[in-house]
Amino acid sequence: MALGVAVVALVATVTGAGDRPPLMPWPASIEQTGGELAIGPGFRVRAEGGGRVVARAAARFEGRLARQTGLVLPPPGPATGPPALAIRCEASGDAGLPHLGMDESYTLEVTPEGAVLRAPEAWGVLRGLETFLQMVTPGAEGLRVPAVVIEDAPRFPWRGLLLDSGRHFMPIEVVERTLDGLAAVKMNVLHWHLTEDQGFRVESRRYPRLQELGSDGRYYTQDEIRRVIAYAADRGIRVVPEFDIPGHTTSWFVGHPELATLPGPYTIDRHWGIRDPAMDPTREGVYTFLDAFLGEMASLFPDEFLHIGGDEVNGNHWDASEAVAAFKKEKGLADNHDLQAHFNARVSAIVTAHGKQMMGWDEILHPDLPRETVVQSWRGAESLARAAEQGFRGVLSNGYYVDLMQPAARHYAVEPYAKGADELSAAARARILGGEACMWAEYVNAETVDSRVWPRTAAIAERFWSPREVSDVEDMYARLEATSRWLEWLGLEHRTGYRRMLQRLAGERHEELRELADVVEPLEGYRRGDTGEYTSFTPLNRLVDAARPESQVARRFSLDVEALLADPDRAAGREEIRARLAAWQGLEGRLRSLLEGSGMLRELVPLAAEVSRLAGVGLEALGFVEEGSVAPEPWRAQSVLLLEEPDERPHALEVAFRPAVLRLFDAAQGETSSPGGQR
C-alpha cells in the first residue's frame, strides 16, 4: 500500500493530474490542462512544412490511428473545417537524412477544439506524432486525447538499438517492424551488426564470395539494405552498420581465406563464444581488401558513422603465426593489444578516407586514434567517462544488454553518465552522446527477437530521452505495460508470439502450460550456455524461448508480499497472496500428465515441482506471518531443504517468485528488514 501511495503522489507531481497519458518515454515537460480532444471518424490531420518526411509521416499517422482505434477516417477529398491535428514544421524543405545532432524537439498542444504539433525540423514532427498516438486511449466518452501542453526534446542525441543479424539472420520484415518499434519510443539509431563468425549478412558486389559462401544464403541484398535505410530515414532513424574486424570474422574467411591469419580452409562457424580466427594484420593485401570493401559499404550506408567492431580478439591465431611474431618484432609491437591498435590505426585511415567517422567497441580505445572516433562501451559508464576525458565521444551499452534477460528496472537504473561524471568538464560530458540497447542473437531468432527487445527496450529508450529525474520504477512499469500493448499495433509479436509458442508446445493444453510459463524466467546472463550444447542449428522452441525475460506476475506478487510485510494486518492482500500460492502449489499435479507425456516438455517436470515446492513453503510461511508467531526451528530446517536451488537447470529457467517466497520465509522467522536488491 505504501508503494501504491508513492506512485500516485509521483504521478500527481509529474503531471499535475491523476488521469495521465501512458507516455513512454515521458516528455521533458507536460502539463495537463483539463478536458480532452475527442477522436472520432471525422478526424483529419493537416501538415505544413517539413517536406516529404512530414508528408509521409502524416499519411502513416492516419493509417496507424485507424488501425489503433478501429476508426474509419474520411476518404481523401477537400477538407471541411479545421483539422483535428495541425502539424506545423518550421523547416519548409526536405529534411534530408537523419544525422547526429538533428533537432528532435517539438511542442504539442492539445485542447478540446484541436491539437497543434510544432517542430523546427521534420524529426521533431515524427517524435510528436508518436506522442499523440500514444495518448489516444478510451475515455469516459470514447476515444480521446487528454488536453495537454507538451514541450519535449531528448536528453541524449544518440539513442539506439544494436540488432545482431549475424548469429541468427533477421528477415527484412523483422528489421522493419523493429524500426517501427524504435521510432515509436523515439529511438534514433539502428546499429546493425551485419557480420559474425556465424554469418556474413550483407551483399558485397565487389567480393560476392563473402555472402555467397558465408551466409547459407541468408543475407540482405544491397537493394534490401537501401530499402531498410529509407524505411529508417522516414522514421528519423539512422542506420549505423557494423562490420566486426579483425575478430568475429570466420564467415569472411570461407570465401576469402587469404584474409585470415592462419591458412584455411574455413567453414561457417556454428558455435557461440569467442573464436580463434582473426584477420591477418601483417598482410598488406588485407588492407587493400578492406579499403575496397569498406569503400563499397561506405557508399551503401549513408550515415556518417561506420562501426568496425574490434571486440573480443583472443589472439590465439596471432600467437600461432610466425609471420605475426616477426611483424610484431619488426614494428616494435609489445603485445597483441598493440598489434590490434596498429590494425585499428590502418583501418581508421581507410574509414576516414571514405568520409566516415569510425566507431568501435571499448577495445579500440588508443591515444593514437583520431578524436573523431566514437567508442561504444560494453565495460561501463566509468570507462566511457575516461574516454570522454581523453577527447573521444562515446555511447554506453554496458547495462543495456537485453539478451541478458534482466528486468526492465535493472536497465532503467543505468545512467550513461558515470557516478563521478559531475566532475567531468562540460566538454567531456557533451562527448557522452547517449547509449544503445544490445540485442545479441546467440539465443534469439526471428521468432523470439520481438519478445526479447520489447517491451524492455522502451524503458531504456526512456532513460536516453527523458530527464534524469524521471526514474520511479513502479510508474515506469505501469507505463511500460501500456506501451507494450500499444506496440502491438505496429505488428510486433512480443505478445502474440508467447501464446503461439505455448500452443506449439502444449496444443489444446496451452492455457495450462501458460500457468507455468507466467511464473518462470530464462536464466539471467549467459548461464543458458552452460545448460546444454548450443549451435546455430539448435531449435529455439522450448519453454525458455517462449518465457518472458521478466515475469510480471511474479513482479506484482513480490509487491504484494512487500506490502503485506509492511502491514501484516491488511487482509485483502493476504487472501490474494494465499490464492496465488495455493494455485502454484497445485501446478505440479495439474501439469504432470502434460509434461511427462511430451518429449518437448518433459524437461520441465522438475521445474513444475520446484514451483509447487516453493509455493508450499510460501503458504506455510504466510501462516506464521499471519499468526504473528516465529516459525519453529524444525520447520525452518525442513523448509531450507525445500528451498534449495537445484544443481542443474537443463530447462534454463528459474522460478521468478522465488525471491518473494524467500522474503516470506525470512519474515516467518521474524526478519522483516527491507528487501534490498532482491528483485
Add this chain to the structure above:
Amino acid sequence: MALGVAVVALVATVTGAGDRPPLMPWPASIEQTGGELAIGPGFRVRAEGGGRVVARAAARFEGRLARQTGLVLPPPGPATGPPALAIRCEASGDAGLPHLGMDESYTLEVTPEGAVLRAPEAWGVLRGLETFLQMVTPGAEGLRVPAVVIEDAPRFPWRGLLLDSGRHFMPIEVVERTLDGLAAVKMNVLHWHLTEDQGFRVESRRYPRLQELGSDGRYYTQDEIRRVIAYAADRGIRVVPEFDIPGHTTSWFVGHPELATLPGPYTIDRHWGIRDPAMDPTREGVYTFLDAFLGEMASLFPDEFLHIGGDEVNGNHWDASEAVAAFKKEKGLADNHDLQAHFNARVSAIVTAHGKQMMGWDEILHPDLPRETVVQSWRGAESLARAAEQGFRGVLSNGYYVDLMQPAARHYAVEPYAKGADELSAAARARILGGEACMWAEYVNAETVDSRVWPRTAAIAERFWSPREVSDVEDMYARLEATSRWLEWLGLEHRTGYRRMLQRLAGERHEELRELADVVEPLEGYRRGDTGEYTSFTPLNRLVDAARPESQVARRFSLDVEALLADPDRAAGREEIRARLAAWQGLEGRLRSLLEGSGMLRELVPLAAEVSRLAGVGLEALGFVEEGSVAPEPWRAQSVLLLEEPDERPHALEVAFRPAVLRLFDAAQGETSSPGGQR
C-alpha cells in the same frame, strides 16, 4: 460422459487408432500403421516432377515447417542420405493454371523411416503437403508425424470462399493470407467479389474513372491482381472474379452515370441493403461498355469462369424509367424478371465471346441461357438440384454464409446435394460442382475478417472435401480447434486479433473484459443492422466486432450441462458447472466500474447484467436438479422474468450460454427431454 465415449468410439472407427492426427478436412481414407516419423533439425524434403509449382511448394513447405516447429532446417547444400519426405509427382512438366476438374488426389505414406507423397499432378502434391504439415505435432518423444497410409481426393471439384472486397476494402495482405488459409484446408476457389454499390475495387485501364471515382482510392491495381492470381495459382486456387451487374452498381455510376437507368449524378453509396440504382438494360451503349470492360477483365483474370452477379435487383429505377417501360413493351417483356433475363442473355453472349463461361446467382437462372452457365445458389440445395435437372451446373452457397455468425456445426450439417438428390440422374448429380462459403462484408473489415472466416470455414471445407460420412460434430469441433491454432502459423489473425481488440477496449483490464467476451456472441443473421445506424464509415471496433461468432466456452458448457442432465449423480461435472455459473454471476459486479467508466463499453452494462442474471437462475436450477426436487411455482414464475430476453440489444450481442441455462431451468421443473436443436 456418454458423449465423450461416443467421440472416442467414432475416432477408433474412422482411424483405427486413438492418437489420431488433427486433420481437417479428414481424408477419404486413412490408416494409422503404428509408430511415427520423428521431425528433427535434419529434416529434408526432395521433390521429383511437378515442375515449378511443386518446386515452389516444396520451398514454401520448408519455410512453414520451420516456422511451425521452430526447427532450423539444414542449410542449402548437397543432400546426404534419403530425404525425410520424398515428393513424387507423376506429371513431369509445369502444371499450368489450376482449373475446374484438376486432379487433386494424392497418397501419403508415412513410416518411421520416412514419408512418400505421390500424386498424379502438382495439385495433389499441394494438398498432400498440407496434410503432412497438419500432422506435425508434439509427441511423447518430440515433434513427429504418426505413421499413416492416406489415400485422398476431394468429394467435390469446386470448393470456394467468396470474399467481399466491395463493401469493405480488403488489402492485398489480407487477401494473400486468406489464400494461405484456403490452401491449408484444401479449398480451391477464391470467388472475389470486386464491385459493389460501396466500392469499385479493380483497376480498369480502359475506363479508369470506374476506380478513380468509385473507390475512395481503395482498389487493386492490375499488377496487384496479377500478383494475387499468381499467389493463388501457386497454391492450387482458382480466382473467379465477380462483377455484379445490373444491380449493386452505384459505384460504377459515379464515374459513368451514362450506364445508369436514371440520370445522375451518383456518389459512392455508404449504406447497406438492396439499393435502387441499376444499369440501363435498354441502352446499346451499356452493352458496348460491358463488352469492352468485361473483355479487359477476361484478359486480366485467366480463370475460365467469370461471375456477373445478377442478384438483388429491386427494379425501382427500372419502374421509374419511361424508356424502360417502352423497351419492355417493345420487346414483349412481361416484367422486370424478363427484362433482367434479356440483359443476362446479352451479357452471356459478351462473356462467351471473350472465351469465358458465365456464372451468376440464382436469379439468372433462365431456360434461354446456355447450359455452360454456372448457377450459384443462395436459395438452397433444392433450387440447385432443379437447376442441375435443367442441365445447368451449380455450386451451393446457401447454408455457408459465414457473415451470419452461425455456429460451425450449422454450416457443417449443410449438404450440397438436396435431400431428394438421390433421385437425380447421375448426370444431374455431376452438375452439382460443390459449394462456396460467403464472407459478405457489411459488418466485416480488414481487421475482423480473419475471425469471421476462420476457423469456421475449415468445417465448411471439410464438408466439400471429405466423404459424406465424416459428420460427427464433436469430432469436428475437436479437430477445428486444433486447426484454428495451426492456421495461426500462416499469419492469420483470427485469434490474436481478439486479444488486441479487447486491449483496445479495456486497456490494462482486458483480461476482465475477456470473461464477458468469451460468453457472448454477435446476434445471428442480419439482426445487427436493426440495432443501430450503420454505414461504411461506422467503426467496427466494439465488443461485437471482437467477439467470436461462436463461443467455445458456452458450447463446452452446454455439453457439460447435457452430460449432467443425462446422469445427474455425476459429481465432477456438477462442480465445474457450478464454478462457471458462480463466476458468471459475479461478472456484473466485477466489470461494473470498467463498463460504466468507458464510453466504448457503457453499452455493455445491460449485457453484463443479463449474464449475471442468467447465471443466477442457472445456479438455482442446478440446486433443484441436484436435490432431485421439482422447483416450486413461485420460483418458476420469478425466474421466467429473469430469463426474459431484453427488448433491445444495442450492443448487438447475446449471451451464448442462455440455451444451457434454459435447459437447466426446464430440468428444474422435471423436464429432462433431449435438447433437440437448441444449440
